[in-house]
Amino acid sequence: MVLSLDLQDFLLRARVLKLYRQALRIARRAPDHSRDELKQTIRREMQSNKNCNDKQRIRFLISDGIERLKSLDEMLDMQGH
Numbered sequence: 001m002v003l004s005l006d007l008q009d010f011l012l013r014a015r016v017l018k019l020y021r022q023a024l025r026i027a028r029r030a031p032d033h034s035r036d037e038l039k040q041t042i043r044r045e046m047q048s049n050k051n052c053n054d055k056q057r058i059r060f061l062i063s064d065g066i067e068r069l070k071s072l073d074e075m076l077d078m079q080g081h
Helices: 007-027 032-048 055-079
Strands: none
Touching: 007 032, 007 055
16 A cells, blocks of 8 residues: 655654654653553554544644653653653
8 A cells, every 4th residue: 555645744744753753762761660651652642643634633733742742851851860
């Protein structure tokens, strides 16, 4: 199956994948006892929105994800992780 993406779809897909990689990198810094649960939550969030085709909704989800990652990153920094 070959996906035919226009430029805008391609760029949105790239942003989603970048966000996913960033989330997994930040999850590696989480304490051992919560790391696996955090990774599962990240995966679940991505899977639940996998079939979203509304570009405006995708942009919103990306922005929301970035803000949530910033908060998580700051919290881990405060905890010394």
